[in-house]
Amino acid sequence: DAGITQSPRYKITETGRQVTLMCHQTWSHSYMFWYRQDLGHGLRLIYYSAAADITDKGEVPDGYVVSRSKTENFPLTLESATRSQTSVYFCASSDVEGFTEAFFGQGTRLTVV
Amino acid sequence: QKEVEQDPGPLSVPEGAIVSLNCTYSNSAFQYFMWYRQYSRKGPELLMYTYSSGNKEDGRFTAQVDKSSKYISLFIRDSQPSDSATYLCAMNSGGYQKVTFGTGTKLQVIP
Numbered sequence: 001d002a003g004i005t006q007s008p009r010y011k012i013t014e015t016g017r018q019v020t021l022m023c024h025q026t027w028s029h030s031y032m033f034w035y036r037q038d039l040g041h042g043l044r045l046i047y048y049s050a051a052a053d054i055t056d057k058g059e060v061p062d063g064y065v066v067s068r069s070k071t072e073n074f075p076l077t078l079e080s081a082t083r084s085q086t087s088v089y090f091c092a093s094s095d096v097e098g099f100t101e102a103f104f105g106q107g108t109r110l111t112v113v
Numbered sequence: 114q115k116e117v118e119q120d121p122g123p124l125s126v127p128e129g130a131i132v133s134l135n136c137t138y139s140n141s142a143f144q145y146f147m148w149y150r151q152y153s154r155k156g157p158e159l160l161m162y163t164y165s166s167g168n169k170e171d172g173r174f175t176a177q178v179d180k181s182s183k184y185i186s187l188f189i190r191d192s193q194p195s196d197s198a199t200y201l202c203a204m205n206s207g208g209y210q211k212v213t214f215g216t217g218t219k220l221q222v223i224p
Contacts, residue, residue, distance in 0.1 A: 042117075042201065042216040043157070059211075090156055104149075104156030 003027075006091050006105035013112055019078045021108045023091030031094040032074040033102070034058075034066065036087040043090065049074055081112045116140050119202055119215030128224050132189040136202035136215045139183065143213075146178050147203040148187045151217065157201055160187070192222045 004025040013019050023032065034046040045058030047066040055066050063085060065077045074093075078085055088109050094102040119136045126132055134148075144165055149157035163169045166180045175188040185204070189196055202215040 040216060042119075043203075043214040045212070092156075101162075102159060104158065106156050107154070 004091060004093050004103055004105045006089075006108050008108060009106065010109050011111070013081050013110070015082060015112055016080050019081050019110065021076045021078075021089055021091075021110070023074045023076070023105060025072055025074075025091075025093040025103075027093065027095065027103075028071055029093035029095045029103075030071070031096075031102075032068065033092040033094075034064070034074070034076045035090045035092065036060065036085075037090060037107075038087050046076065046089075078110075081110075083112050086110060086112045114139065117202065117204060117213050117215045120218055121216055123219040123221055125221045125223060126192055128192060128194060128222055130192050130222075132187075132192050132196070132220060132222075134187040134189075134200050134202075134218050134220070136185050136204075137183055138185070138204060138213075140204075140206070140213070141180075141183070142206040143204040144207055145205050146176070146185050147212075148174075148176055149201040149203060149214075151199045151201060153198075160200075192220075194222050194224050197221045 007022045033048045035043040037043050044060050049055045049068045052071045068074050088107050090107050091105040092102045117138045147162040148160045150160050151157040161171050161176050163176050163178050166178045169176045173190045177186040199217040199219045201217045205212040
């Protein structure tokens, strides 16, 4: 099916563990983004990518790593999970530089215990 | 002070009412203004966007931008229970690097 999918949808992990959240889009959009959504903060940009092998930090990148070896995939890795990284994570993609036609995935609800 | 302010609500209205959702912002460089709708436990979906000032209409939805007041609005006419969701405003000055989102307003339309 065409679209943008995230996996897993729900994840519980322990403090200090490495966790990878997956994002896959079928449109071949150039731009991909990772956001986290927390109560009182709205959506905050973690990392973004303009194309394969081009990534850059967003507003809250500390503790996260991304890669983009293929246009369609944009995994987000928490190197050593902390409780403050408990959040809902959204991946988005866009074929337009101005973000005016961005599509979001369903989200991954991550709990760090 | 946050760059974008949005009343979290919740806002409860009867079915058929006109709904007004608003955001204020402080960055005069913002030129693109977007509204997203987010159902519970789903990702945000783009409703509409406007460039610079003025109005834009799409069916029952109207987006309005007043750059002189740094104020944007989303109006929903003939509101339906299916409109019950959280509405997020978003804005940037162009380019993908920095889009600032409001915290969202939760809307409930009561049948």
